[in-house]
Amino acid sequence: MTTVATVTGLTKRYGPVTAVDDVSFRIEENRIYGLLGRNGAGKTTLMSLLTGQEFASDGRIEVFGASPVEHAGVLERISFIRESQRYPEDFQVRHVLRSAPWFFSRWDEDYAARLVEAFRLPVKRRIKKLSRGQLSAVGVVVGLASRAPLTFFDEPYLGLDAVARQLFYDELLSDVAERPRTVVLSTHLIDEVSKLLEHVLVIDQGRIIVDSDAEELRGSATTVAGARSAVDAFVAGREVLHRDGLGGLATATVGRLGEEERAAARAAGLELAPVSLQQLIVRLTNTSEKEFQLS
Amino acid sequence: MTALDDAGAPPALSPARTALHRVTSGVKLHFANPATVVLLPLFILGTILALNLLIWLLIVAATPVEVRSEQQFADGFSEGVQWSGAASFIFVWHLIVAIQAMNATFPYALGFGATRRDYYLGTALTWVAVAAGWAALFGVLAWIEEATVGWGLGGRMFSAVYFGLDGPWMRIVYVFLLFLLFLFLGTISGAMYVRFRSFGVTALWIGIAFLLVGVIAIIVLTQSFAQVAEFLLSIGFGGVYALTLIPTALAAVAGFFVLRRATTRN
Numbered sequence: 185m186t187t188v189a190t191v192t193g194l195t196k197r198y199g200p201v202t203a204v205d206d207v208s209f210r211i212e213e214n215r216i217y218g219l220l221g222r223n224g225a226g227k228t229t230l231m232s233l234l235t236g237q238e239f240a241s242d243g244r245i246e247v248f249g250a251s252p253v254e255h256a257g258v259l260e261r262i263s264f265i266r267e268s269q270r271y272p273e274d275f276q277v278r279h280v281l282r283s284a285p286w287f288f289s290r291w292d293e294d295y296a297a298r299l300v301e302a303f304r305l306p307v308k309r310r311i312k313k314l315s316r317g318q319l320s321a322v323g324v325v326v327g328l329a330s331r332a333p334l335t336f337f338d339e340p341y342l343g344l345d346a347v348a349r350q351l352f353y354d355e356l357l358s359d360v361a362e363r364p365r366t367v368v369l370s371t372h373l374i375d376e377v378s379k380l381l382e383h384v385l386v387i388d389q390g391r392i393i394v395d396s397d398a399e400e401l402r403g404s405a406t407t408v409a410g411a412r413s414a415v416d417a418f419v420a421g422r423e424v425l426h427r428d429g430l431g432g433l434a435t436a437t438v439g440r441l442g443e444e445e446r447a448a449a450r451a452a453g454l455e456l457a458p459v460s461l462q463q464l465i466v467r468l469t470n471t472s473e474k475e476f477q478l479s
Numbered sequence: 480m481t482a483l484d485d486a487g488a489p490p491a492l493s494p495a496r497t498a499l500h501r502v503t504s505g506v507k508l509h510f511a512n513p514a515t516v517v518l519l520p521l522f523i524l525g526t527i528l529a530l531n532l533l534i535w536l537l538i539v540a541a542t543p544v545e546v547r548s549e550q551q552f553a554d555g556f557s558e559g560v561q562w563s564g565a566a567s568f569i570f571v572w573h574l575i576v577a578i579q580a581m582n583a584t585f586p587y588a589l590g591f592g593a594t595r596r597d598y599y600l601g602t603a604l605t606w607v608a609v610a611a612g613w614a615a616l617f618g619v620l621a622w623i624e625e626a627t628v629g630w631g632l633g634g635r636m637f638s639a640v641y642f643g644l645d646g647p648w649m650r651i652v653y654v655f656l657l658f659l660l661f662l663f664l665g666t667i668s669g670a671m672y673v674r675f676r677s678f679g680v681t682a683l684w685i686g687i688a689f690l691l692v693g694v695i696a697i698i699v700l701t702q703s704f705a706q707v708a709e710f711l712l713s714i715g716f717g718g719v720y721a722l723t724l725i726p727t728a729l730a731a732v733a734g735f736f737v738l739r740r741a742t743t744r745n
Contacts, residue, residue, distance in 0.1 A: 232742075232743075235592075236594075237589055237590070237742060237743055238742050238744070239740065239742070248492050249492060250492055254594045254595060254596055254739075255492070255594070256494040256496075256498075256501055256594050256597060257492030257493050257494040258492055259592040259593070259594060260494055260495060260496065260592055261492075262592055263592065264590065264592075265590060266590060266743075269586070269587075269590050270586040270587060270590070270743065271587055272511075272512065272583035272584055272587055273515075273583050274512045274514045274515060274583075275511070275512055275587075276512075279511050279512050282511060283507070283508055283511050283591075284591065286504035286507055286508065287504055287588070287591035287592050287593055288591070288592065289495045289496055326591075332592075
């Protein structure tokens with residue numbers, strides 16, 4: 185596998201705030217990455233650093249073998265439309281579509297036109313008059329049609345309706361299958377994208393706390409449910425990620441279970457259920473699920 | 480482990496597009512929607528001209544013929560309007576244009592993968608083109624103004640004395656240099672704004688103000704005002720306008736280094 189990006193000991197400080205804290209990871213070619221974490225966790229800062237829009241306080245970043253900062257050869261292989269991307273005040277959607285190919289050498293105009301139609305974007309409307317969902321759709325169209333070897337999507341579905349979100353997933357999967365490239369998706373709506381992701385990076389308070397294959401991560405935890413006494417007996421001595429209870433019933437989330445352990449649990453009258461990626465990450469980042477979704 | 484590791488040295492990434500292509504992308508970006516950079520300034524100029532014509536018309540209408548001829552030069556222009564500063568607003572406006580354009584397009588260009596260097600060079604090239612376009616327009620309008628003896632009203636706006644007495648061609652050069660000066664003062668201000676927000680612009684202009692006061696202080700304290708005036712007279716319009724290239728170049732170079740470390744953070 186070819187490494188597209190290597191990050192080593194990366195730190196970004198804004199005055200007293202450390203937004204990215206001694207982070208190291210790699211991004212491999214032609215995979216879909218999820219960069220997951222709560223708002224303010226450091227997702228956008230990390231992506232800004234990877235795309236040379238921000239300057240690192242410490243550490244090293246290599247993208248396509250070189251620092252992305254002020255490196256035209258690297259930057260033209262990257263597309264990163266941030267969630268809060270600013271467009272020129274007087275720009276309409278069509279101005280964005282007209283100017284994008286000046287910057288993205290692989291821009292596909294026909295594909296962009298098809299996407300604009302699919303997302304029902306009004307091309308003659310000013311950017312600042314667009315709804316939040318339409319603004320996100322502009323970012324999605326640019327991100328997909330730029331066909332950059334390394335594409336970042338920063339909270340791409342903020343404000344998108346269910347139809348548009350589905351459209352985005354379908355387009356992303358089919359276009360990436362046709363023209364393989366590396367995609368990094370940042371989001372806090374984990375369940376919606378979890379099926380897309382091949383690799384998961386979880387960032388919390390500026391630190392990478394999970395860097396794992398998505399498939400592996402999904403099997404890494406199980407919820408056991410049943411009578412409180414049986415649950416307590418089963419989880420004794422194990423690391424418990426989360427515990428819940430109501431009256432005599434209890435549930436507990438534990439780590440990976442082998443076949444024998446699963447059989448033992450069933451024999452004790454416990455029910456086993458897989459843990460969704462979102463639940464797992466919520467547990468790992470130590471926040472309540474509700475708080476996470478609201479964040 | 481990976482192909483990059485195997486290769487030892489990272490592959491040399493040469494951009495698919497030439498430097499010229501990348502720089503002209505920046506130029507095209509400024510003109511993508513010409514409202515701010517071209518149309519509004521033209522509209523403002525048209526408005527100023529219209530107001531001036533009205534004022535000149537009022538003067539002509541209100542002045543008895545015999546008084547008017549007393550205040551007229553042999554060429555038919557009125558004496559008072561030789562010193563018209565009406566056009567000055569359009570120069571100052573271009574300082575604002577540069578700030579606005581940079582604030583609008585810098586985060587966009589950076590978001591679309593432009594380097595700060597290419598963006599800055601594209602912006603600088605845009606201002607040279609804008610200054611050249613305005614110089615040409617002023618040249619034509621000044622020619623009309625002189626051919627029609629001040630739009631038939633004896634007024635001067637584009638051929639005002641500030642643009643020199645060295646003939647129509649040199650006047651175009653002077654106007655070009657003047658536009659460059661204001662555009663690049665706007666560029667350094669715009670770079671300061673993009674990087675440090677309003678604090679940066681305020682600090683910049685406080686600095687410029689102190690610099691100017693300092694220069695005046697030196698002239699006053701050394702009692703060399705006469706020498707300065709003599710020097711300026713000796714170099715003439717051509718010399719003074721050539722001197723504006725110094726602050727213009729300083730602003731352009733400083734703007735580059737300020738923008739080089741700017742980010743899109745609000």
